Every structure is written in C-alpha cells, then in structure tokens.
Amino acid sequence: MAIIQPIAGELEPHPDVALVERVRGGDVSAYDALVRKYERQVFRIAQHITQNREDAEDVMQDAFLKAYEKLEQFQGNSKFYTWLVRIAVNESLMRLRKRRTGKMVSIDEDIVTDEGSVPRDLADWAPDPEQNYGQAELAEILRKTIQGLPQGFRIVFVLRDVEGLSTEETAETLGLSIPAVKSRLLRARLQLRERLSRYFHRKKRSKDASPKEAGSVETILGKTGVEK
Amino acid sequence: MTCKEFLTLLDDLIDGTVAPNTRAELETHLGRCGHCEVIFNTTRKTIEIYRSHEIYDLPTGLRDRLHAAIMARCKKGCP
16 A cells, blocks of 8 residues: 655644643643543543552553653654643553552553463354444444453553554563564454454354354464564 | 464454455455355454544543643643
C-alpha cells in the first residue's frame, strides 16, 4: 500500500499544538478541551492496566494533572496524545505497584503462553456474531476476555489496536523493542481471537456439538518465545 | 507457503504492511487453507470488535472532579 508523504513545509500543525500553546499562555479552558478530547482514551488505558475502576479514576486524574504540570517539558516534535499516553501508562503501572504493596510490576511479567487452558478452536464464526448478544452482555464478554490476557500482551494490544498508536510509538511508550511489540501483538490478537471463539463460533446443527478442535494456533506457530 | 509462515506474517497482512509479491503469496495460501482463512477473518473481526465497542464507560462526575482539580492546581500558577 502506497504511503503518501506530505511535502515538507506544507504540514499543518496538529490542532493540539495550538491548544497546548494556549494553555502555556494561561488559558485553562484550552486544557479542558484537551481533557475532553482524550479523557476516554486515558481512562480506558488506565482501566485496562489496573483492572480496577477506582484506580483507573485516580490514574486519569493524576495523569492529566501531571501532564498539566509538565507541559513545559512537552516537545512539539512528538504528538501530545502519545506524550499523554506515556504518562498514563506510567501512572497506571505505579498505581499497580502500590496496590501490590511494593511488588515490582512491569509489562514483562506474566508473559507465558497458556496452552491447555483455552479450547483450541478453529471453528468459523457466525456472520456478525456480536449481533447475537445485547450491548451489556457483549461488553461483559469483551471485558472478561481481554482481562484474561497476560498483562504484557494486553497493554500492547490496547495501545496498538484499540488506541491506534503505531508499532514504533507503542515500543517507545513501553520501553520495548519493535520486534517485542510485534511478537506480543501477534500473540495477543491470536489469544483474544481464540478466547472469543467460544462465544462467537457458528452454531452447529446438533445442540450438543462442541466447537471443532482442529489443532492449535500455538502449535502451528510453535513456541517461538517472546522477544524483548 | 506453510501455515507457520502464513501466521508469522498474519499481522502484516491485517495491517496492510506486506509487499505486493508477499501479499500475493499469502492470498494464494488463504485460498487453499481453510484453517488459515478462518484465523485471518476472525482475527480481523476480533480487532474490529474491540475497536468499535466501548467496554469501559467513563464514570459520571469524573470529568467535573478532574476539572476542579485542574482549577485548584491552576491557582498555584499556570505551567
């Protein structure tokens, strides 16, 4: 796929840059605009990492306050959003450490594959499978499923696929190498897919038929290990 | 192309970052391998579902509390 490069000099400054400049000039309403724009993303990231609603609320408040206080340090050559995400990730990890009473928490922990604990299901899904569930029920399925992922996989999936960071931005935010991000993203996507299959697979004619077990993706991939 | 080779390039295929000749090889494999076709389609769907559904609602009142905290901080001096 061709990537169209903008011609140097014709790049419009990102709208966030103007908002940041207004905040630096003392206009606090411009910061409210940045909060409204990114509050959902920051809260989601905090909730995905801490997996606790109260912690996520505290993290969101602390992250926006810290970003406000450190605004002088923000360099216009990076995006305000990715800079903010980095603060939110760090605040979330700090909050986890506190909750685990000093136990070191890093995004490297829990990186194990969980073969044997999930059905090795390669059955196809129903068309638009999410239509078979109510909104609340679907949200519960999606929450439960992603919460079951190892943390190091979950954060990479959330930043890369849900929040739209690039592989490079995700690597920089998490202090990981690009191959490590790619490796974790693939594992995360495949594990989520496999876990969702138990809810979304195409119904069999027989009521009691179990999903077709046709070999594991992990088996096909082999145990390649997770690169750091 | 083997299934293992296909799966190591699955993300690049989903993200549209494969070279045209590799893409052609991957598509040929997809046409022949039902398992990889299911994995490709359902993995793409997995990402789409997580992108398009809000699973954590923003608590009511949180924005107001944050605004109050920022205003209190601002009184001490703007950044």
